[in-house]
Amino acid sequence: MSFTVHARRVRDERLSPARRGAALGSAIVLYGPFGFTWTHAYLSRFGDTRRDPRAMVAALAALERSRDARTAEWAEFSHRRSREKQEQHRRTPSAADRAWMAAPRWPGPDLHRAHRAMVLRWSCLPAPPPAELRREGLTDLERAVVAQVDAYLSADRPNPEAGAVLGGLLPALRAAAARTRGARTVSRPAARADRLRMMAELVHWDRPSR
Template identity: 45%
Template structure:
């Protein structure tokens, strides 16, 4: 189903709350500018999405505002590219490509949302414990027991000896 039809289900107060909640998750599946998990994490700032119908509508409004900004940006890009092609500039600029394919939250809250989610991801990354390294016991650093033959010395020794 399309984003618009899922958004319509979120707004439909005649549907049970669970179906509306599921429709919001499906809408995020259709439009998730910073990835599904990060987009959902940001939308959860609207309130308790599992229990509050008003929070679902606030989250949908946040998502639709971003999507409208994204669509407007695509339209502006298309208009600009048509003009550039008429002037025989066939390749889009690096800045246009970064905006078109880059990751970020379109819209008025874009910078704040992106910084918030990157901060959360960085916090989770730095809190993760690194696995213990197994003891090597195989000689000098860099010696891992892998021997690659050097085709230029007749196969007599390891590469680089």
Template identity: 40%
Template sequence: MSFRVYARRVRDHDLPFGRRCRALRDAVGCYCPLGFHGTWSYLSTAGDLRNDETALLHALEKLEGSRTVWLQEVASFADRRRVDKTRHHRTPRQAEVRYLLGWRWPGPDGKQAMLGEVGRLWATHRRSPFPDVPAGTKGDLVELDTWLAGCVSTYLANDGDLDQGRQNVITKCLPKLRRYVAQLGYPWSFPEAFAYFRLLLKMTELIHNDKAQQGGG
């Protein structure tokens, strides 16, 4: 079923409250810009979603508001692509596609949502030991981990602010980190390393997209 169907069920006072809460989870399954767990975690800041109707409806409004902004962005992208194709520019810019489909929270709550998700992921990442990695890659991966972990820590310590120097570090390191995560994921020989660096990649991309969303890059 569609996002709109689930949203109507959340608002349906004739349904048992438990079904309405499950309908919100199903709506998150249809639209989860931070991933399912990250999106649900942010919506849970509205209150006790399992017992409080006001919190449930407020969470749905947050989700709908973000989705509306994202759909507007998709429509604008489609319009630009139609114009580009008339000019024989057939391939969209990779950076624009990554941003449109990447980890972020479109809309006015974006900074708060993305800051919260980076903090949630960082709490897991900082407890994880550095994993076993393929021979010959450890030096690069340690360097990436050190530089980017420093950027994440600074971003959180400064409530989402990041100086231009650290933004430049992220911009420089992201392509290399993406390549390493892809290599670690196939063949499936280093699952712990893949999970470790995929988490680092998600945090880094969230910060990168947060700064872009604020007009900072």
């Protein structure tokens, strides 16, 4: 079923809260800017999105705003790519375009609020002991990311300087997250590496659309 059908069910007061909550989850499967788990975590700021219909409707409205903005972005991107193919014979998107397409971003008017909320959420989680970070080679990355995240969170606005520094660290962070993710049970360093990567992504992409 389509996103629109699931959205209609979330707002259908004839349905039980459980079915409306399930419909919201299905909508997030179809459009989840941060992935299902982290998008659901962000939308929990509106309340219990599994049992409270008011929280579900508010969360859906925020998700729809982002989805509408993303649709507009893709339309503009598609138009620009058509011009590039015709006028410049560029058949392949640039590296910057590919990074933008794959980025975990919350398009629309809530972009900064969403990115900051999730960075703040993860920054408050405790890091593994230093010995575990050293064993996984994460000590320097931990120190570098935390310094820039602190600078980003010190003021309630995007921080292009911190974003640029963290953008430069993303290849190393992605490699560290992939390297530590192999175990059957997610270790504390593996979870930390992934959170460091995601915080860096969110600070880096907390900026207006292209």
